Each structure stands twice: as C-alpha cells, then as structure tokens.
Amino acid sequence: MTGRPGSAPLWLSLPALALYGLLLAVPLTMTLVLSVNLYDQTKGVLPAVSAANYTSVLGDPYFHRIFLRTLRISLITTIVAALIGTPEAWILSRLQPRWRGLCLLAVLGPLLISVVVRTLGWTILLGRTGLINQALGNLGLIDRPVELLFTETGIVIALVHVLVPFVVIAVWTALQQVDPAGERAALSLGASERTVFFRIVLPQIMPGVLSGSVIVFSLAASAFATPALIGGRRLKVVATAIYDEFLGTLDWPLGAAIAVLLVVSVVAIVLLWNRLVERRTAAVLG
Template structure:
C-alpha cells in the first residue's frame, strides 16, 4: 500500500498547482459559456445553448475558425520543414559553432513576442524594407504590404514558433546512435535516403511533439494576429478578446474559446493517431 500511495503524495503539490491554475479556470470558462447575455441586462446566470448555436449557425464564425486553423496548419508545416532542417544541421556541427548557432536559433525566445511582432510589422508595411527591396529590384511596380494578410500573420508566427520545433527535434536527434547513419552510408545508401529512411523515422517522436506545440500555440496565438492581422483579419483568439473586453459578452467569448479548445484537441489527437499508425514500430522501440 505505501508503494502505491507515495507517488500520489509526491505529485500532490504539482497536481494542486495544475488544478488551481488550469483545471479550475477552464471549468469556470466552460460554465460561463452556457450563460446568457443581454445588451442592457448584462450576463444572465441561466443555462442556455444560445452561444454555441450562434457559433455553429453563423457563417462569420466558420470563416474565423477556418482562418485560424488554416494559418496554424501553414505555420506548423513551415516550422516542421525549417525546424527539422535547422536541428539536423546543428546536430552535425562541431563545437564551438554548434553552441553559437544554437544560441542564434533559440535567441529570439529571450525577446518578447510583442517586440518581435512589431519588428515584422515595420518590415511588412508598404514603406517597409521588404516593399522597398522589391521595388528596387524591379520585381513589383507598386508598394507591397503584407500587413493585414494571412501570409503576413503566418510569416510572423513561423518566426515566433520555429525555435520550439528546433528544440523538440534536437532532443530526438541527440538520442540517435551515429553508427546507424554510418552503417546505412557504408551499405551504399545516399545521404538523402539515409535522412528519409533512417533519420526521419527515428526523430518522428520529436517532430510530432514539436508539431503539436506549434499547432496549439499558433491556433491560440493572440499578440501576433492582433498586431499583424489587425481588426479586419479576425482569428478565434482576437474574436474572443473582443467579446470579453469590447462588447462584454463573456458567455459568447467563453463559448468561442471552448470550441477552439475542443477543435484543437480533436485535430491533435487525429494527427497523433495518424503518425502513430505509420511509425508505430519506431514509437514502440522508443518506449523500450
């Protein structure tokens, strides 16, 4: 009996913090999402499905969720390609270059997301460096602005989130036995074949965990879509923010947040199941 109780006692402080700062707030948001709202009467503590019915019957919210998950999927794909390549190159570098370039890649994490996004906003403007460069090269005939566009939001979010993918893939690469790559090369495999058939399957757990982090953070991001996307290019996070602080319709904002949470979990579980089916043997070996 003591052997069964001790783990729970040791983890009790962490579970208490987890419940206090995550489970309880989520439960309260879920509860508020069923309240009603009247323009003159404010929040009404009465059980109602009105907020969820409004979300699932209004085409505007379909557009908002489609934009949110579309941008999140694009950012995840971009971070997957860039982050995996960066992590692989870094793992093949020798010291001190490895440590130096690792700090360059992870350095943006030391700077506020707002500051980094404001920097991109200056570059994306019609008078920014990107537009002036394209005009100087003769690639465009008029100023170009990436502000208030899905592309601009995606680029800025990729810059913000790619370090998380690098960290996840880097951790998986450190567990690979270098002799497996050498053995494949000695048997006549090309470098591309080694990466595709030997390296990628072994780092797939890291790629999956990094993709999960990036997709979850991209779909729920607020600062970057709010600054680069502006008020016209709504995502779920900015739409919920407006409902909470501008119209004071907390129940609708809570319902938007809960639908986003459930949809994100469903997408991540489906992706996890798909990857596990394809690379199940690798996951099982990693577990042993």
C-alpha cells in the same frame, strides 16, 4: 515510502500536479459555466442556463469563416515550421560544439523577446515601405510593393519565426536517440547525405517532428498578439474574436462560448495528432 518500486517520483510530483491541475481546471470550469449564461445589454450577464451562445456561434457564417481562417493559418504555420525546423535541427546536431551553441542561441533568440516587441518589428519589416519590399524592389523582383501586412501570409511569417524553435527542440531531442552507426554504415555503402537523411534519419525522428508540430499547432491556433497586430482589425482569428466579445461588445457569455469551442477543437485535433505520434513511435521502436 510505500507503494510499487519506482513510484516515488510520482508521489513527490503529486503536489505540483494538483496545484497546476487546480489552476487549469478552475478557469476552464468558470469559462464553461459563463458560456451557458445569457447576456442582456441593460442587465449584463444573466444567470440562466442556455445553449443559445453555442447555437449562435455554430449557426453564424461569420464565425465559421473565423474558425476556418484560424485553422488554415495554424495548419500552414505548422507545416512551414516543420519543414524549416526539422533540417535545421539535423544541421545543428552536426556542427562543432562551439558553433552549435552560437547557432542554437540564434534559433532560440525569438523566444527571449517580448511577443509585442517582436511583432511590432515584423510590422516594420512587412509594411509597404518595409525592408522586405525595399529589398525586393532593389533586386528588381517586384514593380510595386507586395501586400504582406494585414494578410494571412504576414501572420504566418511572423508565427513561423517564433514557433520554429519548438520544432527544433523536439527534433533535437529525437536526434539524440538516433544511432550514428547506421548513418556511417549507409555512407560507407555509397549512400548520399540526402538519402541517409530521408531513408534512415527522418523515419527515426518522425515522432519528434510530430510532437513539435503539435506544440506549434496549439500555440498558433490560440495566438492573439501576432494576429491582432499583423492581421489588423479586419482579419480576425478566434483569439481576437474572443477579445472583441469580452472587451468590445461586453458579451462575456458569447466570448466564453467561442473560447470553449476553440479549446474543444484544439484538444480534439491534438488528441488525434497524439494518436498518430504514438503509432509512429511504436512503429519505429518495433
């Protein structure tokens, strides 16, 4: 095969890249075209070009609250998942191989269960008479049930449960590149395990933490089933608002405009985040 040395993998992957690019580009293009059309309650979608849908969304405080709520839930979910997944991956990397496999299977377990089944399980746990409120009441920590279902807190709890594994996998990959000799040297000089983690290990695995956080944020911002079941009809996020416009009011152009704005917002945040990851990686490698 002609070309520069080492270019064979790129040429071999081009058919798959072209296929996936086509499958991604076509729906996005159709959604973008639909978002600039108009909608009439009697005639349906009108093939006209207009920015009315975007001005309607950007100028309506109702959609402002939905986008801000989605951003808030996504950021909190990302922070909590990173705080849980980072030390979890570090602990897993230090277990014996037999126990490591079992614990890793437990961590990845949520990904093996249907999102609907998993979320329905959380509705049982988070309800006023659920196991969480019963346990807190039996321990004497609460006098009356805590409202967890149909709240942002409940949505965050359910999202963290399923998205933590993505942080664990990303941090685990970064930990494979950490030289254990540095940790042993610090321990031999009297440093505590906590100091070794925060001063030696964490700076080196920060690119993995940031990469996992990007994945968590993207998935949390676009999540539908979990916010719909845990948050209910009144606590809307962007994904459920899009669903309502498409299947509730049948205003497909407005729903498409909301979807485009969500994609643009998430892509912009992810690009800024990736820039931070690249700078951090360059600083670590440098």
